[in-house]
Amino acid sequence: MIRVLAILAAVSAAMAFAFYSGVFGSRAGKATPLHDFEAPFVFGRFQLPADNPLTQEAVELGRRLFYDPRLSGDNTVSCSTCHLQRLAFTDGKPTAVGVSGKPLAFNSMSLANLMWGPRRFFWNGRASTLEEQALVPIQHADEMAQDVDELVDELAGDETYRLLFDAAYGELSPTSIAAALATFERTLVSANSRYDQFLSGEVSLTEQEELGRKLFMAHPDTKASLRGANCIDCHSQFLTSGFKTRFDGFVNNGLDPEAELPAGLEEVTGEPEHRGLFKVPTLRNIALTAPYMHDGRFGTLEEVLDHYNEGIRVSSTLSPLILEASNLDAASDTAAEDRVSLNLTAEETAAVIAFLHTLTDMDFVTDERFSNPFPTE
Numbered sequence: 001m002i003r004v005l006a007i008l009a010a011v012s013a014a015m016a017f018a019f020y021s022g023v024f025g026s027r028a029g030k031a032t033p034l035h036d037f038e039a040p041f042v043f044g045r046f047q048l049p050a051d052n053p054l055t056q057e058a059v060e061l062g063r064r065l066f067y068d069p070r071l072s073g074d075n076t077v078s079c080s081t082c083h084l085q086r087l088a089f090t091d092g093k094p095t096a097v098g099v100s101g102k103p104l105a106f107n108s109m110s111l112a113n114l115m116w117g118p119r120r121f122f123w124n125g126r127a128s129t130l131e132e133q134a135l136v137p138i139q140h141a142d143e144m145a146q147d148v149d150e151l152v153d154e155l156a157g158d159e160t161y162r163l164l165f166d167a168a169y170g171e172l173s174p175t176s177i178a179a180a181l182a183t184f185e186r187t188l189v190s191a192n193s194r195y196d197q198f199l200s201g202e203v204s205l206t207e208q209e210e211l212g213r214k215l216f217m218a219h220p221d222t223k224a225s226l227r228g229a230n231c232i233d234c235h236s237q238f239l240t241s242g243f244k245t246r247f248d249g250f251v252n253n254g255l256d257p258e259a260e261l262p263a264g265l266e267e268v269t270g271e272p273e274h275r276g277l278f279k280v281p282t283l284r285n286i287a288l289t290a291p292y293m294h295d296g297r298f299g300t301l302e303e304v305l306d307h308y309n310e311g312i313r314v315s316s317t318l319s320p321l322i323l324e325a326s327n328l329d330a331a332s333d334t335a336a337e338d339r340v341s342l343n344l345t346a347e348e349t350a351a352v353i354a355f356l357h358t359l360t361d362m363d364f365v366t367d368e369r370f371s372n373p374f375p376t377e
């Protein structure tokens with residue numbers, strides 16, 4: 001009996017694979033490639049799944065689905081309930097609230113430049129593709145509480161959707177729903193902040209912003225008299241998001257002491273050294289996405305800077321990049337336990353905050369292409 005079950009499992013796994021790799025077959029091939037998609041050269045290369053190219057039809061469909069409350073069980077919550085464009089696709093709450101009215105465990109995440117940065121999604125990295133991610137909130141009891149098969153039936157009763165799914169994927173299924181949402185999300189590129197304009201030589205930064213930029217980009221080195229705020233060590237350049245390779249984009253940034261460390265990435269990998277590690281989020285549009293951190297514990301950027309400057313909690317998995325970053329000369333006689341502190345001056349932390357404000361991209365939060373396609377009264 002066990003043997004039979006094992007074979008059945010193998011067969012269904014093989015079928016699932018065939019379904020996925022061949023997926024939408026010839027119909028999807030007829031959709032129109034998105035010719036005008038562009039992203040800055042400095043962001044680097046991006047990869048698309050072979051079976052889900054960027055097409056005009058899929059983007060249009062994905063945008064509609066993203067804003068449609070019919071995606072939830074009681075037709076009240078859409079993706080945009082917790083991912084509002086004007087807040088760079090966050091919701092302004094410490095932790096998100098969905099159909100159940102019960103606050104979730106986590107702070108809503110900004111959806112910008114998702115094709116770059118860590119190749120895993122959610123604060124603890126439990127989804128490895130955007131396609132996989134999309135079906136999670138739909139089915140989650142507290143978020144959208146929707147049965148995906150019922151959703152397929154519901155959408156099939158709407159002629160606009162029938163036509164759109166046919167044009168984009170040649171089928172209406174949970175797989176094509178996820179694929180369309182992922183495609184729309186991939187087009188959410190934020191690349192016209194003042195910092196981007198500075199990089200392309202269009203504007204110059206103020207003296208304070210420039211000091212903040214230099215501090216952001218530098219790891220402190222007291223021997224060389226180089227002062228630094230260390231941010232770039234994790235929030236990597238241009239994108240200000242975590243590194244792509246393996247789990248390098250997941251870090252413990254010292255929010256909690258050992259005894260209170262939440263599982264974080266450990267929940268996904270089972271590795272004790274991953275306890276308390278969370279995804280390094282992008283800092284693009286950070287002035288718009290308060291409250292901050294996976295649990296929304298900080299209400300302002302000032303509180304965030306106070307944390308990095310003097311609130312670091314030491315634990316076994318704390319990033320070594322934070323542990324040894326200090327602007328205080330080793331020769332001075334401060335006690336050792338005080339050393340996990342950046343020791344920036346008030347003027348310097350204010351400068352870093354001023355630099356963070358240059359990452360706000362008003363085009364991104366007002367771009368028609370990313371807005372609600374349904375007429376609103």
Ligand code: HEC
Nearest residue numbers: 078079082096097098106107108109121122123137143181
């Ligand atoms: C009830 C609020 C809520 C709804 C509805 C919701 N989300 Fe989210 N979203 C969140 C929260 C909270 C997180 C972080 C959750 C976590 O890490 O466990 C998140 C994370 C994400 C991420 C991961 C981003 C990253 O950088 O890792 C993506 C992508 C995303 N949501 C897309 C969607 C899509 C698509 C929908 C609609 C199908 C949706 N969300 C519906 C609250 C919501």
Ligand code: HEC
Nearest residue numbers: 229230231234251253278279280281292293294304308319
């Ligand atoms: C050792 C890596 C590391 C360094 C150095 C670092 N960060 Fe972070 N940062 C993270 C991680 C990881 C998170 C998410 C932590 C969490 O929520 O558990 C984060 C979160 C944040 C957030 C909240 C983002 C959001 O969407 O809620 C801000 C703001 C931030 N960092 C700014 C900075 C600034 C400014 C600096 C430099 C002073 C800095 N970080 C240095 C790893 C780092």
